[in-house]
Amino acid sequence: MEGSVQDQLEQTTPVDWQHNKDLGDCMIEIYNKGLWTDVTFRCKDHDENEGIHAHKIVLAARSPVFQAMFFGPCANGKDEVQLDNAEAKVLDLFLRYIYSDTVTLAEENASSVLEMAHYYQVSNLVQFCADYLTSITTAENACEILNLALRYEVTTLRDACCTFTDENAEEILSSKEFLELSEDCLTYILKGDTFYADENGIFIKAEEWSKRKLEERNIEKTGPNVRKTLGGSFYYIRLPTLTYKTLMECTRKKCYFSLQEFEDIVDFINEIPDSLVESNSCVTRLPTEEILTVNDEFGETNPTNTLTTSFQISVSRDVKLKNVTLAPIQKYFKYVDKFYSTRNCRNVPVNEKDTMSFFSNNNGKVMKLEENYYGNTVFKTAYVLNEVTGTDLSEDLNIVISGRLEVTNRKIKLSDNTVCRDNLENLQEEIEVAEIGGNLTEDGLSFEESFSNHGDDEENDVCLIFEQNLQLMSTDETQRVVVLTVPLTLTKTGSPYTVTVNLGFSCESEMKMKTSSSSKNIVTSEYGDVKVENISGDFAGITSLGFENISNRESAK
Incomplete structure (x- = not known):
């Protein structure tokens, strides 16, 4: 049946179909029409006689997994592959990328395509999916996407998702998806010094997350069980950064801490010298x-x-x-010649007997003497002029x-x-042991000691x-x-x-x-x-x- 369909497609395909097409167009054409295929994939949602046809050599050229499957030492030579965990639509999108280097993704399938690309080691498609998921990240799906990125170690997607969660921490905490996080994902989020939200709110949501897990496992919701279920994430709840009052509201009568641990946190809050807290991080969260x-x-x-x-x-x-x-x-034009102005200048009323004294006291300054007559009386005012060196130009002048x-x-x-301080690690790797004796300088000092001795050297x-x-x-x-x-x-x-x-x-x-x-x-x-x-x-x-x-x-x- 399948053979006859393929024969019909080949018979109805024009002889010159390749004309004016580039390589990508030709490759997707032979995939779309199933021309000269030699392997058939059957997915879990295929009917008995359905399948997706492809070319072993094309798949092997794009994926090391397919290379080993079809041409490696353990290749079984079969022309049919059963994929019990794959959906036909996802496989079709995956293969379209294999043939054409591009594919149209949607939110409902991007994660599945990424998983398949990761399994078959098509790294470019993994990154393609990661870029798409980054572009559609919201407070509602960020937790799910971060789970995916951590599971498959897609660092670019992980970092982009963490940046989003940090910048929208309050929204992330209030989303229902936060309570569905895996323990590893919860820990990774709370690790961030830039997961900038109210620490009391973080504690409440982490506590709720833990109690939900306990309820799913039918375990009593005691304080020790809540802490144990939180696992490593408990350390990254910055309880020592709370006020004493808020700390008590969060933990009172819940048995989250031993007496020693609680005393250590209280000492830290009260800024007791040399206080040491081992149960929780004391680093204050910061905005991104x-x-x-x-x-x-x-x-x-x-x-x-x-x-x-x-x-x-x-x-x-x-x-x-x-x-x-x-x-x-401000653009300012400086005059070549000297100019003087009465604007904002100092002025003093002067009578006859004080005139010479006033001029003597302001010798060398440019002044103006103004006379005003009121009847037979003369009133004199002296101005010490300000030198005007230039003028502000229009703000609209574009330079x-x-x-x-x-x-x-x-x-x-x-x-x-010669080394910059922040290249210390690179220097330690490059210098040969035979030249300076491992990580010691010729003076027998460690690198750190050498920096300490020379850090303030004026030379x-x-x-x-x-x-x-x-x-x-x-x-x-x-x-x-x-x-x-x-x-x-x-x-x-x-x-x-x-x-x-x-x-x-x-x-x-x-x-x-x-x-x-x-x-x-x-x-x-x-x-x-x-x-x-x-x-x-x-x-x-x-x-x-x-x-x-x-x-x-x-x-x-």
Whole structure:
């Protein structure tokens, strides 16, 4: 029966069907029409005489699993493959990608196609599905997608999904899908330092998740059972970051802790020195992104040819520098000749006997003496004129602003090798044991000890670790946020970092740049993890810095 259908298709196919078609079109054509196939797949929802026809050599060319199945040492030579766990529609989508490198996915089938692509090791299709699932992630399906990403170790999908859950933590917690998470997935979400939600709310939902599991297993919902069911995720409920009152409301008479554990948490909350909590993480959750305003614009405003500001960033935890927001820059025209104005100038009434004294006291200044007559009386007023060096130009005047952003870091000269602090691990791998004796320097010190001894050495060189040219139109507000081409990771061990921003007008003229500087030399982020200190320029030309907090899920305990 199947043979006759295939014969009919071949007979009705035009001889010149390949004309004006590229390779992909021809491949999908032979799949669609079942031309010259040599293998048939039967899925769990196929009727007895139904199947999907394909070409072994095409499948083997795209999948190592098919290669082994059809042409490997253990190939059985059969022309029919029974897939008891696969649906025909999913297999069809999978094969369409095999033949054409593209496929139209939908929310209801993308996960199944990804699973099949993972099984047959078609990595490009796995990523194709991952990109699609990333594009349709919502608070309602994020948990399910994250489960999928963790199960099949699709890191790009996992990271994208975690970014979404972190940015929408409150919605995720209130979704019914949160209570259906696997233990591994729950733990992975709570691991994130950037899963930014009220910790009390997190505890309540985790407790509800655990009680639901206990109910499904018909186990008593006691405190110890709730904690045991939460498994590793219990550690990542940041109970020590709660107030004492809230802690008591959450845990009182529930037997979640031993007496020692509870005392340790209370000591931490009360900031008792050297308090140590082992039952739960003490790291406060942070928002995914933070904007740190560095320029309050209360400082001086002086016209200059160019703007150069330099500052130092110190971090107590690893973060990423994502963007720099430039300040509004006024275009200012400097006069070649000197001009003087009475506008906002100081004026003093002068009588006859005080006139010479007034001029003597203001010797060298440009003044104006004005006489006004009221009847027979003369009233004199003296004005000390202000020098006018230039004038503000229209904000509508659009001029190209160009510049450069550089980030530098101290580097240490170690034996005959030069290294940036944040490249320490790479250096340890590259230096041969025979040259400096394993992980010790020629002085017999460890790398860390060497850094400690040389970290403040004035002779240490500076390492340029990031640079980016800047160009924007002066009237375009959207261009003021300069996004780094690649977010720059600033590490606690590599801190501090020096950032320098240079700006100037691209045209040659007497035009100056005029913007406000900051009255503060040091600013600190809301959570105290980032400190920015002025070196020179008083932050003139910039308004704020954008940071991305790192979740630390992969480095967590």
